[in-house]
Amino acid sequence: MQQAIRICKKEFKDYFISPIAYIVISIFLLVTGWFFFTTFFYYNQADLRNFFNLLPITFSFLIPAVTMRLFSEELNVGSYEMLLTLPVTFADILLGKFLAGVLFVAIALIPTLAYPICIAFMGQLDWGPVAGGYLGAVLLGAAFVAVGLFASSLTRNQIIAFIVGMTICFTLTLIDKMLFFFPRALLGVIGYLGADFHFKNISKGIIDSRDIIYFLSVVFIGLYSTYLAMRGKN
Amino acid sequence: MIHVENLTKYYNDFCAVDQISFDIKKGEIIGLLGPNGAGKTTTLRMLTGYFMPSSGTIRIKDYLLDEHLLEIKKLIGYLPESAPLYHSMLVFDYLDYVAGIRGMDKNQRISRIRQLVNLCGLDEIMHRSINELSKGLNQRVGLAHAMMTDPEILILDEPTSGLDPNQIVEIRNIIRKIGKEKTVILSTHILSEVEATCDRVVIINKGKIVADDIMENIKQSAGQKYFIHLDLLNADFQDVNEQFSRIEGVEKIQKIQEAQNGNLSIRLTCESPVDLRETIYQTIKQTSWVLIEFHQETKTLETVFRELTKED
Numbered sequence: 001m002q003q004a005i006r007i008c009k010k011e012f013k014d015y016f017i018s019p020i021a022y023i024v025i026s027i028f029l030l031v032t033g034w035f036f037f038t039t040f041f042y043y044n045q046a047d048l049r050n051f052f053n054l055l056p057i058t059f060s061f062l063i064p065a066v067t068m069r070l071f072s073e074e075l076n077v078g079s080y081e082m083l084l085t086l087p088v089t090f091a092d093i094l095l096g097k098f099l100a101g102v103l104f105v106a107i108a109l110i111p112t113l114a115y116p117i118c119i120a121f122m123g124q125l126d127w128g129p130v131a132g133g134y135l136g137a138v139l140l141g142a143a144f145v146a147v148g149l150f151a152s153s154l155t156r157n158q159i160i161a162f163i164v165g166m167t168i169c170f171t172l173t174l175i176d177k178m179l180f181f182f183p184r185a186l187l188g189v190i191g192y193l194g195a196d197f198h199f200k201n202i203s204k205g206i207i208d209s210r211d212i213i214y215f216l217s218v219v220f221i222g223l224y225s226t227y228l229a230m231r232g233k234n
Numbered sequence: 235m236i237h238v239e240n241l242t243k244y245y246n247d248f249c250a251v252d253q254i255s256f257d258i259k260k261g262e263i264i265g266l267l268g269p270n271g272a273g274k275t276t277t278l279r280m281l282t283g284y285f286m287p288s289s290g291t292i293r294i295k296d297y298l299l300d301e302h303l304l305e306i307k308k309l310i311g312y313l314p315e316s317a318p319l320y321h322s323m324l325v326f327d328y329l330d331y332v333a334g335i336r337g338m339d340k341n342q343r344i345s346r347i348r349q350l351v352n353l354c355g356l357d358e359i360m361h362r363s364i365n366e367l368s369k370g371l372n373q374r375v376g377l378a379h380a381m382m383t384d385p386e387i388l389i390l391d392e393p394t395s396g397l398d399p400n401q402i403v404e405i406r407n408i409i410r411k412i413g414k415e416k417t418v419i420l421s422t423h424i425l426s427e428v429e430a431t432c433d434r435v436v437i438i439n440k441g442k443i444v445a446d447d448i449m450e451n452i453k454q455s456a457g458q459k460y461f462i463h464l465d466l467l468n469a470d471f472q473d474v475n476e477q478f479s480r481i482e483g484v485e486k487i488q489k490i491q492e493a494q495n496g497n498l499s500i501r502l503t504c505e506s507p508v509d510l511r512e513t514i515y516q517t518i519k520q521t522s523w524v525l526i527e528f529h530q531e532t533k534t535l536e537t538v539f540r541e542l543t544k545e546d
């Protein structure tokens with residue numbers, strides 16, 4: 001575990017050494033800020049529902065951009081060989097990189113806390129859904145980071161890793177909106193697979209174990225697939 | 235120290251390493267030699283636990299590789315081919331990170347990094363970014379990475395590739411120094427490097443071991459053929475040919491060149507268990523030729539290597 005924390009620290013620092021962190025966070029704040037506040041005053045309602053509604057889509061874009069380099073770059077440069085021959089297990093490496101990604105998402109969310117604070121001055125803000133929304137956002141972020149890690153472990157090309165990661169995240173986000181393509185018998189199962197569906201529940205302030213289990217299982221499946229993909233390489 | 239038995243590695247259908255076995259004692263410097271694609275890197279990668287063998291066992295000290303991987307990794311310092319380091323980090327940050335993962339506390343780290351800076355000559359580049367370094371400097375940082383905890387076993391994959399001649403000599407001296415107490419395995423296709431640094435040579439070709447012995451024995455093992463070089467004045471090739479072909483053991487007489495001043499260069503290929511130099515000298519003495527040069531070409535590792543690894 002200590003080794004995982006060391007790796008996490010290093011990966012997290014790396015984001016802020018290179019321009020990635022600043023670019024990703026700026027774009028994230030611009031996009032969410034713009035779409036949220038352009039419609040906010042029409043509704044005349046003191047809540048963050050629009051902000052949270054948009055989050056799965058922006059995350060589908062941005063998180064794969066954050067995670068694409070985690071394994072691809074190491075494989076491309078060859079530094080993975082040096083890392084793996086140090087006294088660490090693969091679980092340490094995987095966990096370290098995953099935690100660094102999740103921490104990064106959490107950091108990116110911090111500036112958006114300005115929105116509920118501002119709104120609280122303007123009207124009666126219900127803090128329950130806001131707290132639920134942020135918890136959901138971190139869970140959603142963790143799930144997408146795991147998916148992005150998996151995409152990154154498939155290839156040494158970062159652009160391919162980004163596109164594959166984005167495709168999977170988008171599919172997870174939009175699948176419950178495309179239910180009419182599927183046979184009736186499968187509707188329940190496929191609806192359950194949608195990340196957006198579970199995220200909406202949490203961001204309403206309803207913390208249901210089914211939704212939490214959903215996100216945790218996406219994390220688990222993502223990390224386990226990464227393990228399988230990397231094990232195949234050596 | 236290291237015991238390898240029937241080690242085999244397949245990449246899909248391609249057999250990169252084919253049932254090799256060897257033993258390495260503590261304090262030996264082993265040169266792993268072979269042409270490109272012979273399986274050197276694959277062998278080293280299996281020894282360090284980066285690749286899983288398709289079959290066979292590796293035992294290091296009392297640890298079996300597939301059961302105590304973490305313990306084995308702690309014993310080994312490994313420098314992969316061309317030292318792939320993290321590009322965006324500073325040299326100091328990188329070494330500090332490695333020291334941390336190697337489990338050193340803060341004070342230990344600083345003093346150990348100081349030592350390595352002196353040993354590998356890194357003092358001027360500690361605060362430069364790794365992607366700005368030249369190939370040779372990068373290689374030295376890689377060497378510092380491998381030697382971080384003063385490991386008992388040092389595995390170096392082509393440690394001197396890309397270095398200038400001065401740096402090569404420096405790195406060889408470092409390896410020799412370490413090799414007094416530690417076990418060192420280095421792979422290379424530069425033969426003079428093995429001659430300059432190693433006690434024992436393992437030659438690999440197409441995934442198989444073709445020779446494994448101390449340097450002296452390997453040189454002798456490739457048959458009893460040797461060459462004698464002669465420069466004669468006042469001699470005629472026809473005549474020389476006639477005289478030398480009478481000596482038993484002289485296989486072939488070649489004229490290398492005939493200079494204008496009547497200087498005749500010839501090369502004798504000898505195959506004989508006894509030294510023919512005396513007989514040759516006696517033969518020359520009986521004639522009116524003037525001997526200006528007479529030497530035996532010593533058998534280099536190069537010739538042995540070519541004989542052992544040439545295509546059938």
